[in-house]
Amino acid sequence: MTATSRRIGLTGGIGSGKSTVAAMLADLGALIVDTDAISRSLSAAGGAAIPALRTAFGDDFIDAEGALDRARMRSLVFQDPSARTRLERLLHPLIGQETVRQAALATPGQPVVFDVPLLVESGRWRALVDWVLVVDCTPETQVERVVQRSQLAPAEVERIIAQQAPRAARLAAADVVICNDGLTLQELEAEVRAVWQRWQLDSPAG
Structure with missing residues (x-):
């Protein structure tokens, strides 16, 4: 940027x-930098966050296609605030890196x-x-x-x-x-x- x-x-x-x-x-x-879209991309099948998500939360939170099971995760974080904290600590650094990369694509002004x-x-x-x-x-x-x-x-x-x-x-x-x-x-x-x-x-x- x-x-x-x-x-x-x-x-x-x-x-x-x-x-x-x-x-x-x-x-x-x-230039739009959509942090939610970045998060979804990271947790999609083949996304950069999938190995760490699997390690942190287990196979039950990865669906048949290899993506994060968002419905199951949403249910977990509603019930367990500590799970939300773990999820954010895992995703936020990766989201931050991609946010910086995309913002740098802006043309002058x-x-x-x-x-x-x-x-x-x-x-x-x-x-x-x-x-x-x-x-x-x-x-x-x-x-x-x-x-x-x-x-x-x-x-x-x-x-x-x-x-x-x-x-x-x-x-x-x-x-x-x-x-x-x-x-x-x-x-x-x-x-x-x-x-x-x-x-x-x-x-x-x-």
């Missing part, structure tokens, strides 16, 4: 529309958007970016959207939300907030474009 590239941390709770906003920012010219679902929870991203953009909506909207797009029951979605940073903590960490409740795609795109234009005019905050 060049010294002149703007660094933006993008986050939002599950079902907030964060991924849609990231795609819109990519269309506007940003190209904004780099780090799409980080757990940006607030990690505690370290504030110092690494110039702005934090939070995509926000109500918990009710989160549950409705996730239920519609997945096979998860509302109670399970609520459990996922409870594991993430509180809404108030995300908003407190934000430099910019896009309220994505009741917006059409066209209206959301207009909000994203307005934020993009602000980034072009303002100097980085830090």
Whole structure:
């Protein structure tokens, strides 16, 4: 990543529309570094993290294709917080290395958007970016959207939300907030474009 590239941390709770906003920012010219996609790649069949995951959690957590059994792991970490800690200690260094590699691909002056679902929870991203953009909506909207797009029951979605940073903590960490409740795609795109234009005019905050 060049010294002149703007660094933006993008986050939002599950079902907030964060991924849609990231795609819109990519269309506007940003380089997107998706840490969740990096994590999935590392834990896919043949991924760099699979040997260590197998050693740490056992064969039962590797599916027939050789990938991490994400449903089984999700169930474990809900029940056992220490398992989440072990998983994060294993994955985070590998995610960090790939994040740096991808960010370095930015062209001079190209904004780099780090799409980080757990940006607030990690505690370290504030110092690494110039702005934090939070995509926000109500918990009710989160549950409705996730239920519609997945096979998860509302109670399970609520459990996922409870594991993430509180809404108030995300908003407190934000430099910019896009309220994505009741917006059409066209209206959301207009909000994203307005934020993009602000980034072009303002100097980085830090």
